[in-house]
Amino acid sequence: MKMTYTKLAISAAVGVGVAMAAFSPAQAIKKGGILNFVVGSKIPSYDAHIETTFGMIHPIKPFYSTLIRVNPENPSSPTDFVCDVCEGDVPKGEEGGTLFKFKIRKGIKFHDGTPMTARDVKASFDKVVFPPKGIPSARKAYFKAVSSITAPDDTTLIFKLSFPTGTFIPAVAMPFNFIYAKKDLDKHGYTWHKKNVNGTGPFKFVEHQPGSFVSGKKFAGYHHKGQPYLDGFKAIAAPKMSLRMQAIRGNRAAIEFRGFPPKARDDLVKALGDKITVQESDWNCFLMVTPNHKVKPFDDPRVRKALTLAVDRWGGSKYLSRIAIVKTVGGIAFPSHPLAATKDELTKIHGYGTDIKASRALAKKLLADAGHSNLSFVLHNRGVDQPYKIVGTWLIDQWKKVGLKVKQRVQPSPAFYATLRKKKDFEVSIDFNCQSIVNPLADVSKWLGSAGNNYAGFEDPVLEKMFLKMTKSADPKEQRKIMRKYETRALHETASSAVTLWWYKINPHRSYVKGWKIAPSHYLNQTLDNIWLDK
Amino acid sequence: MYKYMAKRLLLMIPTLFGAAVLIFLLLRLIPGDVCELRLAGTGNYVDQEAIDICRENLGMNDAKIVQFIDFIVGFVTFDFGESMWTGKAITYEIGLRFQLSLQVAIMATVVAVIIAIPLGAISALKQNTWVDYVVRTFSIAGIAMPSFWLGILIILGLLIYSQAWFGEAWMPPIEYVSPFEDLGQNLLQLIWPAVATGYRYSAVATRMTRSALLEVLREDYIRTARAKGLMEKLVINRHALKNAMLPVVTIIGIEFAFLMGGLVVTEQVFNLNGLGKLFVESVLNADYTMTQALVMLVVAIFVLTNFVIDLFYAWLDPRIRYS
Numbered sequence: 001m002k003m004t005y006t007k008l009a010i011s012a013a014v015g016v017g018v019a020m021a022a023f024s025p026a027q028a029i030k031k032g033g034i035l036n037f038v039v040g041s042k043i044p045s046y047d048a049h050i051e052t053t054f055g056m057i058h059p060i061k062p063f064y065s066t067l068i069r070v071n072p073e074n075p076s077s078p079t080d081f082v083c084d085v086c087e088g089d090v091p092k093g094e095e096g097g098t099l100f101k102f103k104i105r106k107g108i109k110f111h112d113g114t115p116m117t118a119r120d121v122k123a124s125f126d127k128v129v130f131p132p133k134g135i136p137s138a139r140k141a142y143f144k145a146v147s148s149i150t151a152p153d154d155t156t157l158i159f160k161l162s163f164p165t166g167t168f169i170p171a172v173a174m175p176f177n178f179i180y181a182k183k184d185l186d187k188h189g190y191t192w193h194k195k196n197v198n199g200t201g202p203f204k205f206v207e208h209q210p211g212s213f214v215s216g217k218k219f220a221g222y223h224h225k226g227q228p229y230l231d232g233f234k235a236i237a238a239p240k241m242s243l244r245m246q247a248i249r250g251n252r253a254a255i256e257f258r259g260f261p262p263k264a265r266d267d268l269v270k271a272l273g274d275k276i277t278v279q280e281s282d283w284n285c286f287l288m289v290t291p292n293h294k295v296k297p298f299d300d301p302r303v304r305k306a307l308t309l310a311v312d313r314w315g316g317s318k319y320l321s322r323i324a325i326v327k328t329v330g331g332i333a334f335p336s337h338p339l340a341a342t343k344d345e346l347t348k349i350h351g352y353g354t355d356i357k358a359s360r361a362l363a364k365k366l367l368a369d370a371g372h373s374n375l376s377f378v379l380h381n382r383g384v385d386q387p388y389k390i391v392g393t394w395l396i397d398q399w400k401k402v403g404l405k406v407k408q409r410v411q412p413s414p415a416f417y418a419t420l421r422k423k424k425d426f427e428v429s430i431d432f433n434c435q436s437i438v439n440p441l442a443d444v445s446k447w448l449g450s451a452g453n454n455y456a457g458f459e460d461p462v463l464e465k466m467f468l469k470m471t472k473s474a475d476p477k478e479q480r481k482i483m484r485k486y487e488t489r490a491l492h493e494t495a496s497s498a499v500t501l502w503w504y505k506i507n508p509h510r511s512y513v514k515g516w517k518i519a520p521s522h523y524l525n526q527t528l529d530n531i532w533l534d535k
Numbered sequence: 536m537y538k539y540m541a542k543r544l545l546l547m548i549p550t551l552f553g554a555a556v557l558i559f560l561l562l563r564l565i566p567g568d569v570c571e572l573r574l575a576g577t578g579n580y581v582d583q584e585a586i587d588i589c590r591e592n593l594g595m596n597d598a599k600i601v602q603f604i605d606f607i608v609g610f611v612t613f614d615f616g617e618s619m620w621t622g623k624a625i626t627y628e629i630g631l632r633f634q635l636s637l638q639v640a641i642m643a644t645v646v647a648v649i650i651a652i653p654l655g656a657i658s659a660l661k662q663n664t665w666v667d668y669v670v671r672t673f674s675i676a677g678i679a680m681p682s683f684w685l686g687i688l689i690i691l692g693l694l695i696y697s698q699a700w701f702g703e704a705w706m707p708p709i710e711y712v713s714p715f716e717d718l719g720q721n722l723l724q725l726i727w728p729a730v731a732t733g734y735r736y737s738a739v740a741t742r743m744t745r746s747a748l749l750e751v752l753r754e755d756y757i758r759t760a761r762a763k764g765l766m767e768k769l770v771i772n773r774h775a776l777k778n779a780m781l782p783v784v785t786i787i788g789i790e791f792a793f794l795m796g797g798l799v800v801t802e803q804v805f806n807l808n809g810l811g812k813l814f815v816e817s818v819l820n821a822d823y824t825m826t827q828a829l830v831m832l833v834v835a836i837f838v839l840t841n842f843v844i845d846l847f848y849a850w851l852d853p854r855i856r857y858s
Contacts, residue, residue, distance in 0.1 A: 038709075042816060044573055045622050050585065052577040134592070136585035138574055194622050210621060210628055211808040211816075213710050236710050239816070240803045242687075243709065247806075250694055250706030271694075271704065285578060413576055414567020414821040421571055434578030445580060452583040453575060 027514065033533040035233040035513070038244040038253040042211065042237065045194035048176040049128050050136045054522050057175055057436075058257055059214035059235035061526040063111070064178035064199035065223070067102060067121055067157070068169070070437070072530050075519035076281055078337045078438035081173045085121060085200065085223065086157070090169060097164030097474035100172075102157040108223045110181050111197075111204045118151035123182035125149050125159075127190060135190045142171040142442055145471075164474035170439035175523050202228035202529035211237055222529065229515065229532035241386075248276075248510060254533075255509035258522040259283065261325050261386050268508045277511045279518035282328050282335050283503035285434035287391050288446075290497045293458040295427050297375065302366040304495035307428070308351035309363035310402040311395065315356065317501055320394060324387040327504035332447060332487045333440035334520065335502055338476065339483050340440070349492045363402045376405035380429035382416040391500050392430055420455045431455060431497065436523035441471050441479065447490040447497065456497050463489050463496075536849065543845050547838045554834040555610060555827075559603050562823050568595060569619045569821045593619050606827055615828040620820045625828045628813065635711050636809040638721075639728055640794035644787065646733025647740055652783070654737075655744025656776060662749065670741065677738025683800035686731040690804065693727075709806040728805045732798060736790045743786050747779035754778075777851065784847050792840040796833040 041055025048056060048064070068090050071080040081090045086102040093100055108116040129146050131137040147162040161168060184198055197205035200223065203216030217232040236253060238244045245264045247253040249271055260268075268276050289307060291298035298304060313329045321327035331349065333340040346352040353359045367373050381392040389410060396406045406428075411419060419426055433453075435443050445451050448467055449459045466489065470482040490496055507518055512534045519525040570589035574581040590596055594605070609615045615625035658670035690706055697705035707724050714721040751757065752775055760770045799811040810829065817825040 042620070042820070044620050050589075052574055052579040052581060054577075134588060136574075136588040136592075138579070138581050138585050140585070141580065141582045209711075209808070210623060210631060211813060212631075234710075236806075237808070238709060238806050239812070240806070243804065243806050246690060246694060246706055247709050250697075250704050252706060252709045271698070412567075413819060414565065414569075414572050416567075417571045417576055418566035418568070421575065423566065432578040436579070442580070451580070453580050 027534065029229055029515070029532050030534060031229050031532065032231050033535060035230050035255070035528065035531060035533065036253045037233065037235055038238040038247050038256045039235050040239055040241065040244055040256070040258055042239070043208070043214070046197050047191075047193040048178045049124075049131075050138050050194070051176070052138050054258055057523050057526055059208075060197070061175055061178075062201050062203040062216055062228075062233060062528045063197050063205050064201040065108075065527075066173070066175060066177050066179060067125075068173045069175065069527070070173060070519060070524050072525050072527065073517070075517050075525040078334055078520060081169060085116065085179055093164065093168075093474070098161040100159040100161070100168065102159075104155045104157055105223055106155060108200050109221045110200050111219055112181075114181050114183060114198075116179065116181070116200050117154035118157040119154065120182045121157050121179055122149050122151040123185050124178065124180045127180070127185065128177060132190060139171070139174060139176060142167065142174070142439075163472045165441070165471050166474065166476070166479055167439055167442040167471055170437045171442065174437045175526060176436065202527060203230075203233060206232070213237060224529055227529040229530070230528065233528055248508065251510065254513045255507070255516070257507065257526060259325060259503075259505040259507055262322055262506060265506045265508045275511050276508050277513070278506065278508045280507070281505045281518045281520050283325070283505040284334050284436070284438050284443075284521040285432070285503040286330070287326070287387065287500045288431040288433060288497045289395065289428060289500060290431040290456050291428045292424065292426055293456050293496070294424070297370060297372050298427060300370050300372075301494055302370040303372055303375070304498075305350050306363040306366045306370075306402060306404075307399065308491070308495050308498040309359045309366070310404070311351055311398045311498070311500070312356040312359075313352060313501060314354060316394060316398070320387075320390065320501065321504060324390040325503050325506065326387045326391060326501040328502040330499065330502045332444045332490060332499065333483060334438045334443070336520075337438055337440050339480050341484065341487060345484060349488065350495060351491070351498060360402050367402065367404075373403055374405070375403075376407075377427040379406050379408050380416070380419060380426040381408055381410045382430060382432070383410045383412045387503065388430055388432075395430075395500070424455070424457065429455065434503075434521075436521050438520055440483065444483070444486065444490075447486070449496075454497075458494075458496055460489075460494060460496065463494075539849060540846070543842050547842065550838055551610075551831070551834060555607060555831060556603075558827055558830040559606060562826055563599065565821070567821045569593065569823070570595070572821055573620065606824075610828075610831055616824050618817075618822055618825045620817070620822040620825065625825055628825065629810070629828065629832060632808055632810045632813050634713065635725075635807060636795050636798070636811070638714065639725055639732070639798065639807065639809060640791055642725060642729035643733040643736055643794055644791050646729055647736035647790070648787065650733070650737035651740030652744055655741040655783075656748055656771070658741065658745040659748035659752065660771070670745070674738040674741040677734050678742070680735065681800075682732040682735040682798075683804050685734060686728060686801050686804040689727050689731060707805065711808050724805070725807075728798070728801055728807060731805075732794060732801055736794070739790065740783055740786050744779065744783050747782050748775060751775045751779045781848060781851055784851070785844055788840045788844040788847075789837075792833075792837045795836045796829065 039055060039058045041053055043056050044051050046060050065085045067086055068081050069084045071082045074080045085105055085108055087105045088103055091100045091102060104118040104121060110116055126149055128137050128139060129143040145161040145163055145165045145168060146159055148160040150158045179200060180193055181198055184192055202219055202222045204219045206215040206217050208214045214235045218228055238247060244256045249268060265278055291304050293299050317327055317329050328335050331341040331346055347354055379392055382388045392408050396408060399406050420429060433446050446453055448454055448464055466482055466486045470479055473479050514534050515530040515532050570586045574586050618625055618628055654670050658667045661667050694704045694706055707727050708720060712720045757775055760774050796810045796814060799815050802809045802812040814829050
């Protein structure tokens with residue numbers, strides 16, 4: 001009888017446990033622990049206002065906040081922005097989209113104990129938008145529309161724009177817009193943040209051993225209540241991709257936030273099974289084919305059109321995505337953004353047709369019409385495997401199918417950029433566009449002949465006019481309409497440069513890393529405040 | 536002896552100056568600049584103004600002769616300025632890595648000497664026997680196998696076998712801990728690269744020891760020593776081995792100097808934050824100031840090592856001392 005009661009008690013306990021488990025959230029957040037992650041690039045300085053590399057963002061962003069950011073719970077959306085040091089919803093814009101008023105949270109403190117107010121946010125954006133003479137600002141150009149920034153009181157920040165533009169809110173959400181303390185800028189000057197850290201982010205700076213690691217510890221006064229969940233983090237520098245992969249396999253690191261090639265993902269999954277979780281996403285980067293319009297015969301649009309028509313993007317997507325970090329077929333705007341072309345719209349553009357035989361026949365005809373059926377040239381490329389050399393080799397094969405004879409000239413990064421930007425002594429080059437926040441209205445400026453990062457060497461007043469009209473429009477429908485015309489002009493009518501395939505981000509990580517969600521860029525969602533370790 | 540030392544010391548000056556001129560000119564012949572790479576190399580859109588300010592702030596617009604004088608003055612006063620990439624003091628950046636590189640070089644040298652001298656001597660003494668063949672195969676394999684490849688095999692082996700035996704894959708630590716902080720952790724990281732590089736290093740030294748000893752063993756004075764009825768052990772240790780060490784010491788010295796800055800790939804394989812890795816990063820980043828300082832450091836190490844080797848020669852061989 002006693003045994004029966006014991007069995008009943010155990011059954012009841014198990015039953016209650018199961019019932020409780022069923023009603024509790026799938027996984028309760030566990031607090032504590034140190035997140036070790038690997039970073040494949042080096043920190044130039046700690047000042048995000050002047051830097052452009054993820055090598056700085058990954059280890060340093062957790063020390064800082066921004067005014068607004070991509071929603072950390074929905075980072076895959078290219079249009080979902082939420083407040084960070086502001087409160088409420090992200091403002092929609094008043095006075096016809098020329099005034100943005102942000103309400104700044106009260107009670108936020110810098111790591112040194114100084115209270116943060118709207119005046120600190122203003123001082124930080126002043127440094128980005130209106131830097132004093134001799135102080136560089138890498139993203140000044142994104143804020144051309146801003147005419148003034150004011151902070152009438154401690155909790156109000158106002159941006160006045162000289163014209164309405166859809167580029168403004170995404171530009172504000174860029175992860176590089178760190179909030180600095182006004183007193184640090186006033187007291188120590190505008191270069192102090194290159195070597196010093198004082199932010200309002202979830203982690204406090206502990207140590208940086210150059211070339212080795214950066215460590216941070218939990219900031220108890222962080223303004224998002226209950227966060228961060230981790231006690232700290234360590235960002236370990238590891239330039240070799242194979243070593244970063246092995247570090248995850250050997251559990252020296254739990255995650256790498258930039259992205260691995262498909263083979264590395266497959267190897268990790270094969271070796272570790274369910275101890276590895278894989279997150280994948282379209283990536284806001286792509287390689288382009290840039291013909292030099294100043295070199296014959298690439299001044300002839302028929303030749304340029306033939307170059308893009310010969311490339312089977314749909315087939316390439318299927319096969320290249322097995323070996324390289326590229327996958328999605330897209331036009332000039334990030335594929336899942338509302339401003340991007342649909343498949344129907346895309347297939348009307350040269351090089352995007354689904355009938356590759358017809359495309360290549362047209363390419364051959366155009367080459368024959370231009371008198372260059374047996375054209376041979378050199379493709380200039382960057383000495384980086386993923387995905388440059390792979391895509392370059394693939395392109396040569398594609399062009400061979402229309403009779404083009406192409407050799408590849410690979411150069412290390414410094415020489416590659418010297419050729420593109422200074423010497424300009426190339427025929428056709430691989431070029432690269434990679435942005436942090438998805439901001440197509442600003443990002444497509446790459447196709448403008450006047451843009452500093454367009455290396456094709458042409459002038460197209462029609463395109464310039466379209467761009468100006470598009471960026472000054474506050475109406476998304478109108479923006480989309482102009483974007484289609486702009487895209488058709490750039491890729492189809494003039495074929496000034498061509499998009500190959502959009503990158504594909506693959507993040508395999510230890511399954512005990514929870515809370516982190518993949519974003520369409522390796523620069524985004526790197527504050528680490530919502531990450532926890534299920535250990 | 537003092538005159539000999541003074542002469543060798545004075546010869547270092549033109550060598551160092553020549554190297555300084557060469558590296559300064561060569562770096563400026565290589566296309567590319569740090570500002571474009573740092574700001575435009577990430578594929579982001581960057582204002583040209585930011586790149587221009589960066590160049591101005593780094594002194595890249597100064598006349599080449601001004602840049603060269605700055606570099607030479609810095610070298611003479613041991614103040615190399617700041618890294619163009621990180622903005623941190625170059626002496627601080629190099630100092631951080633020097634400790635690790637020196638420790639790996641010493642550990643690899645110890646591994647190499649422990650393996651090379653006994654094996655080389657045995658191989659020579661047992662010439663054309665199975666022992667000699669085994670040693671020669673072992674040393675030829677060491678020469679044929681790049682140390683970075685052996686390093687990759689070591690890491691993969693550790694990962695695969697630890698997972699098979701203990702259920703969880705294990706690999707050596709990937710961040711440096713000073714031996715004064717935690718000796719165990721430090722050795723756990725550095726023993727593997729020391730073995731990987733020490734093996735290749737030992738292979739060269741083993742072959743050199745063998746051939747040098749074989750040559751010495753055929754000398755008249757060895758025959759005389761034996762004819763006098765000296766014990767074989769004394770003949771080998773006192774007369775043969777000591778004289779055979781001259782070329783071996785040269786090899787060990789040159790390899791040691793090479794290890795201080797030349798472990799470029801091996802450091803990447805084991806993620807060692809050493810001088811070799813810094814060297815590669817500086818070149819890839821077009822960081823002139825850092826690359827110049829590193830080249831001068833490596834040149835200085837080679838020059839000093841050669842000086843020490845010369846002193847060793849004089850100690851080992853009285854003919855050099857007295858001439």
